[in-house]
Every structure is written in structure tokens, then in C-alpha cells.
Amino acid sequence: MKNITLDTNAYSGLNQGAIAVKQAIEAADNVFIPIFVLAELLFGFKKGSREHENIALFNDFMKLPGVSFHIPTDETARIYADIILDLKRQGKPIPTHDIWIAASAVETGSVIITYDKHFLDIAQVRVWDELRA
Template sequence: MRKVLIDTNMYSAFKRGNKDIVSAFQHIDYIGINIVVLAELYAGFKGSKKENSNRIELESFINSPRVHFINNDMDTADFYAQIFNSLKKKGTPIPTNDIWIAASALQNGLALFTLDKHFQYVDGLILK
């Protein structure tokens, strides 16, 4: 069973019909999505001609039995702080939202399904 937290760019690539990504999604048993990814997607939809249809498609995706909403909590904040300080010490900062996404993945023992290479700097994070 493959368990992942998806990054925003993976959902976008999936919806654009990227064949490799669509195929990979078919082999994932547990797809986590968190509030940060959801917010980034909503922000991307906002004001576009397809805002309503994009939101409806996303809602349908989230309601799939394989998709699970991952909540952030106080423990997520602790993971965030650890990641932030580690990256600062290494001199390898990454975007704030991506630290939250990485914290959520680590907290929940999920691999991160992403196209962003900078996640490689997060200690202990498994990338798919």
C-alpha cells in the first residue's frame, strides 16, 4: 500500500492529464491532502474563468475514498519548527507553505508526492 501526501503541483499535473502522474495516482492507495495544499489550489482557481468547475472537480477528488484530509495541529507546528530550524542551519530555506506541507507529511508518516526538488533538503522526508 502506497501512502502519500500530495503537493499542489502533483494535483495540478494530474488534472492537466500528465500521463506519468495520472498513472502514478492509479497505484496510490492512500492520498493525503492538507489545508495548505487546498489553500494553494483555491488561490490558483480564484478569479479564473474555470474557478467554479475547478472547485467542483477538486471537491469530487477529495470525496474519493482513497483521499484523506490531513489536519494540521500543535504537533504539526512542532514539526514545522524543527524543519525550519534545520533548514536555517543548513542555509537551505524553502517556501513557508512547503515547510507546512513537509511537516504534515513527516507528522503522519507519509511520503511526499511532489515535483519540487527543494524538498530534498528536509531531513527524514521521503519523496515520491
Template sequence: MSRYCLDTSAYSHFQRGHQGACDIIDEAQWLGLPSVVLGELWLGFNLGFHLAKNQSLLTAFLANPTVHKIVVDDQVARLYGELSAELRRQGTPIPTNDIWIAACAAATHSVIVTFDDHFRHVKRVGRVLLG
């Protein structure tokens, strides 16, 4: 079963019609969208010029039965702490929100779909690097 966890870049490129992102999302049997990604998207929507359009697209996306919101719970918080410590020990820190996204992927046994190469430093989580 194909289980994917989208980061903000993957969702944004999907909405712009990027073929690789569209292919992954179309084939997925389970898609996770972390609450951290939702927050980043809402930030972009509120700073941009197309709030109503972006809100409508997101609402439609979330209505898809294969899409599941991944919330930060105790398990995700524990994994965040573990992954943060591992990355610091390796000397390869990545942006904080991306560690939360990786923790969400680890908790749901899903693969991160991203355009951000720094996820390669997170050894516990698989990734599909687009672009």
C-alpha cells in the same frame, strides 16, 4: 502500504492528466492533501477563469475514500518548527508553505509527491519527484 502526501504541483498536474502524477495517485492506498495545499488551490481557482470547474474537480477528488485532508494540528505545528530550524541550520531554506506540507507528510508518515526539487533538502521526509 503506499502513503503519499500531495503538494499543489502534483495535484495540478494530476488534473491535467500528467502520466506520472496519475500513476502515483491511482496506485496509492492512502493520499493526504494538506490544508495548505487546499489554500493554494483555492487561490489559483479564484485567480483563474474556471472556478466552478476546478471546484467540481476538487470536490470529486476529495470524495475519493483514499483521499484524506491533513489539517494543521499541534503535532504538525511542532514538526513545522523543527523542520524550519533544520533547514535554516543547513542553509537550505525552502518556501514556507512547502515546509508546512513537509510537516504534514512527516506527521502522517507519508511520502511527498511533487514537481519541486527543493523538497530534497527535507531529510526527514521521503519524496517522489515527478517531471
């Protein structure tokens, strides 16, 4: 079983025609959308000029087989704490939402699909091969 977790920029890339993101989704058994990604997407939809169209597209995406939200649990919080402690020790802070997204990916055994290279600083996370290229 192949699990992936989509970062906000990967979902945006998908809607802009990113073939690599589409292929990653098609190859996955499970596609997780962390609730923090939903929050970032909704913010973007609301500040843009195509809010209703973007919400409709997202709702259609969520109906695809294998696509679901990841809701944080107490285990997600424990993983988050481990990740942020490691990052602080390394002196490599990253955005808080991205730490939660990473914790969601670790909990679900997922590869993170993202264009943000700072995920490479998180030892616990498996990142998309495209990011390493």
C-alpha cells in the same frame, strides 16, 4: 499501507494529464491533501477563469476512496519547527507553505508527490522517486 501527500503542483499536474501522478494516486492506500495545499489551490481557482469548474473537479477528487484532508495538529507544528530549524542551519530556506506540507507528510508517514526539488533538502521527508530522476 502506502501513504502519499500531494503538493499543489502534483494536483495541478494530475489535471493536466500527468500519468506519473495518476499512477502514484492509484497505487496509494491513503492520499493526503494538506490544508495548505487546499489554500493554494483555492487561490489558483479564484484567480483563474474556470473557478467553478476547478472547484467541482476538486470536490470530485476529494470523494475518491482514500483521499482526505490533513489538518495540522500540535505534532505537525513540532515537526514544522524541526524542519525549519534544520533548513536555517543549512542555509536553505524554502517557501513556508512547503514546510507545512512537508510537516504534514512526515506526520502521516507519507511520500510527498511534488515537482519541487527543494523538498530534497528536507532530511525528514520521503520524496517521490520521480523527483529524483
